[in-house]
Amino acid sequence: MSSHANSSQPTPNRQPEAQTRTYMRSQSAVFSKTKEGFGGLSNMAAGFPIRVNNVRILTSEALYQACRFPHLPHVQRLIIEQLSPMTAKMKSKPYRKESRPDWDRVRVKIMRWCLRVKLAQNWSEFSRLLLSTGDRPIVEESRKDDFWGAKVVSGDTDTLVGTNALGRLLMELREQVKHSDSDQLRRVEPLPLADFLLFGEPIRVVEAHPSKLSTSSAGGDAAAARAPYQRRPSTVVPVTEHAMLSGTSVSQENGKTLVEALKPYPQYKDSGLPWLGRVPVHWDLKRLGAVLRERGETNEGKQVTQVLSVLKDVGVIRYEDKGNIGNKKSDDIRRYKVVRPDDLVVNCMNVIIGSAGRSRHTGCLSPVYYVLTRRSEADDPKYLEAVFSTKPFQLSLVRIGNGILSHRMRIPMELLKGELLPVPPHAEQVSIVRFLEWANGRLERAIRAKRKVIALLNEQKQVIIHRAVTRGLDDSVRLKPSGIPWLGDIPVHWDTRKVKFLVNTVGGMTPNKGTARFWEGQIPWVSPKDMKRPAIGDSRDHISEAALRETNISLIPPPAVLIVVRGMILARTFPVAVTTAPITINQDMKALSPKPPMNADFFVSLLTGIQRDLLTLVEESGHGTRCLRTDSWANFSVPLPPVREQVRINEHLKRELAGLNSAVARLEREVDLLREYRTRLVADVVTGKLDVREAAARLPEEVPEAAGHADLQDEDETADEVVA
Numbered sequence: 001m002s003s004h005a006n007s008s009q010p011t012p013n014r015q016p017e018a019q020t021r022t023y024m025r026s027q028s029a030v031f032s033k034t035k036e037g038f039g040g041l042s043n044m045a046a047g048f049p050i051r052v053n054n055v056r057i058l059t060s061e062a063l064y065q066a067c068r069f070p071h072l073p074h075v076q077r078l079i080i081e082q083l084s085p086m087t088a089k090m091k092s093k094p095y096r097k098e099s100r101p102d103w104d105r106v107r108v109k110i111m112r113w114c115l116r117v118k119l120a121q122n123w124s125e126f127s128r129l130l131l132s133t134g135d136r137p138i139v140e141e142s143r144k145d146d147f148w149g150a151k152v153v154s155g156d157t158d159t160l161v162g163t164n165a166l167g168r169l170l171m172e173l174r175e176q177v178k179h180s181d182s183d184q185l186r187r188v189e190p191l192p193l194a195d196f197l198l199f200g201e202p203i204r205v206v207e208a209h210p211s212k213l214s215t216s217s218a219g220g221d222a223a224a225a226r227a228p229y230q231r232r233p234s235t236v237v238p239v240t241e242h243a244m245l246s247g248t249s250v251s252q253e254n255g256k257t258l259v260e261a262l263k264p265y266p267q268y269k270d271s272g273l274p275w276l277g278r279v280p281v282h283w284d285l286k287r288l289g290a291v292l293r294e295r296g297e298t299n300e301g302k303q304v305t306q307v308l309s310v311l312k313d314v315g316v317i318r319y320e321d322k323g324n325i326g327n328k329k330s331d332d333i334r335r336y337k338v339v340r341p342d343d344l345v346v347n348c349m350n351v352i353i354g355s356a357g358r359s360r361h362t363g364c365l366s367p368v369y370y371v372l373t374r375r376s377e378a379d380d381p382k383y384l385e386a387v388f389s390t391k392p393f394q395l396s397l398v399r400i401g402n403g404i405l406s407h408r409m410r411i412p413m414e415l416l417k418g419e420l421l422p423v424p425p426h427a428e429q430v431s432i433v434r435f436l437e438w439a440n441g442r443l444e445r446a447i448r449a450k451r452k453v454i455a456l457l458n459e460q461k462q463v464i465i466h467r468a469v470t471r472g473l474d475d476s477v478r479l480k481p482s483g484i485p486w487l488g489d490i491p492v493h494w495d496t497r498k499v500k501f502l503v504n505t506v507g508g509m510t511p512n513k514g515t516a517r518f519w520e521g522q523i524p525w526v527s528p529k530d531m532k533r534p535a536i537g538d539s540r541d542h543i544s545e546a547a548l549r550e551t552n553i554s555l556i557p558p559p560a561v562l563i564v565v566r567g568m569i570l571a572r573t574f575p576v577a578v579t580t581a582p583i584t585i586n587q588d589m590k591a592l593s594p595k596p597p598m599n600a601d602f603f604v605s606l607l608t609g610i611q612r613d614l615l616t617l618v619e620e621s622g623h624g625t626r627c628l629r630t631d632s633w634a635n636f637s638v639p640l641p642p643v644r645e646q647v648r649i650n651e652h653l654k655r656e657l658a659g660l661n662s663a664v665a666r667l668e669r670e671v672d673l674l675r676e677y678r679t680r681l682v683a684d685v686v687t688g689k690l691d692v693r694e695a696a697a698r699l700p701e702e703v704p705e706a707a708g709h710a711d712l713q714d715e716d717e718t719a720d721e722v723v724a
């Protein structure tokens with residue numbers, strides 16, 4: 001780094017020109033993309049939800065952007081409702097001229113406060129990430145912004161120049177984590193600014209759930225007592241989970257649930273791994289290759305006929321149990337790998353997003369998987385499965401992966417073998433497994449119950465929509481035969497029309513995934529895996545301006561109605577979404593832009609209401625996936641009310657479904673919170689941040705439930721790879 005490295009921390013009101021710094025990449029902790037290296041430090045990083053004034057906000061970026069507009073609650077709400085931090089930022093752009101008048105003067109103060117809130121409510125993971133940077137300068141690399149970040153100049157890729165305001169705030173926060181009492185950092189006072197508001201209400205003190213642990217650790221030194229790994233981790237029981245987890249006869253301490261009563265281990269040591277942080281002093285760290293080896297058994301003689309499948313965040317199941325999810329198995333299974341009970345199966349292309357698990361069956365599966373077996377019986381296969389299921393471990397593998405898209409990187413086996421794993425003594429592994437099975441059982445039952453209610457509410461919505469878009473709102477109106485078998489009678493003044501006469505159609509494509517510059521932008525590239533919500537303004541994957549210029553892909557202006565025309569999702573549902581921002585799509589999608597006399601909002605309601613009828617058009621392609629051929633949907637006849645009546649139907653449905661939509665949204669948020677809580681609990685227990693030995697010993701013997709797969713989801717080519 002340059003001589004500026006030893007200068008004082010930035011003062012918010014100084015001019016940026018006076019704050020420019022020069023950093024050497026090789027000597028710094030640099031982050032750019034959120035899923036690489038220190039990407040969790042970025043304001044754009046997902047996985048660090050926060051709550052202010054009891055409002056759940058997905059990222060610190062959304063909170064920061066919302067603070068621009070204290071006098072415009074509707075804009076704050078628009079920003080906070082976005083699922084993507086980039087979309088939240090984009091939603092704020094049209095209103096930038098209406099930012100609070102002192103924004104340029106207070107924005108650094110507000111960013112500092114947002115980072116404090118992010119730390120307070122994501123203490124275990126975010127403090128661990130900050131400390132993993134050591135004493136190196138923290139630098140956000142940016143191609144355009146040299147105020148919050150630093151840019152490459154003069155073609156020297158190792159030199160970064162800029163104000164790096166965000167990086168310097170993070171360094172400031174890192175020092176506070178090192179030297180301050182963590183309980184102080186878990187409480188964030190509101191800034192003493194005029195009109196520091198959220199949704200018209202003054203922003204109150206922000207607190208994490210208070211730690212009730214001692215500020216010192218028995219047998220540990222003072223530095224260990226201050227370390228985040230010795231403090232209460234981020235596994236805090238929310239209200240709904242509290243009620244669910246307290247439903248046990250196991251004794252509890254002072255009215256706390258069994259999870260709330262957990263404490264850290266008495267002594268820790270540094271693992272040297274950013275994703276792992278400190279581990280209990282008596283745990284071992286072993287190379288994966290020293291714990292597991294490849295089974296190396298092929299199915300050339302077809303001695304095994306049971307085909308298995310691996311699903312994201314579910315694990316290994318029998319192929320027939322997954323239903324219509326994923327790709328079709330190969331007709332020739334002689335090239336498949338044999339799997340035995342308790343083997344760990346890892347999808348080399350998708351382990352980063354959770355496609356790994358322990359097999360309970362003898363079977364075989366595609367060569368795309370690694371089949372790993374234990375070298376020693378002293379290692380519990382269920383514990384090893386839990387390690388592979390932790391998000392920090394999965395994301396740590398990005399650095400050894402090959403590929404452009406972080407969620408589709410191939411992890412070479414020769415590099416995977418060198419990864420270090422935390423290995424407790426055998427008895428402790430058994431205790432960890434016992435505790436997690438108990439907690440997961442209760443969490444899974446709660447999730448399953450909520451999903452059943454969601455399904456019932458969606459069924460009720462479907463009935464209401466179908467009635468309105470096929471019969472209208474007036475029960476006394478005269479009817480006439482539509483001439484369409486699935487539709488029956490329609491109001492006498494309605495018409496019918498083929499879809500192809502009501503819309504303009506745009507197809508999609510996939511830019512070359514071997515061309516890195518095509519995938520380094522922020523333009524949403526929507527595929528079937530994104531079709532899980534009714535309005536889409538962002539996507540999991542993004543392409544660049546270069547991809548728009550150099551390929552035939554089209555940028556589609558909103559509002560357009562998106563449908564899926566190829567994919568296993570069509571085996572059970574016909575997802576429909578309307579776009580709220582310019583997007584691109586892949587070849588498995590179509591974008592339909594309604595034209596007069598079809599109203600766009602009514603068209604969405606119509607396709608949603610008649611999705612069961614549209615599913616009758618779906619066919620099975622040669623590889624077993626489902627497809628909706630253009631001539632089928634384009635020539636499909638639909639009812640067409642007069643335009644004014646379309647608008648009235650939309651307004652009616654908006655009112656009629658408001659309560660149901662609100663209930664579904666609330667339940668879906670609760671399911672997300674339960675899953676998020678489960679993910680964090682597993683990570684904190686498996687990595688030694690919580691000691692469950694005593695709690696596991698007090699658990700009652702319970703009859704295990706039959707294995708279920710309530711969370712099976714479409715994998716978009718992450719389940720099975722067809723082998724030619």
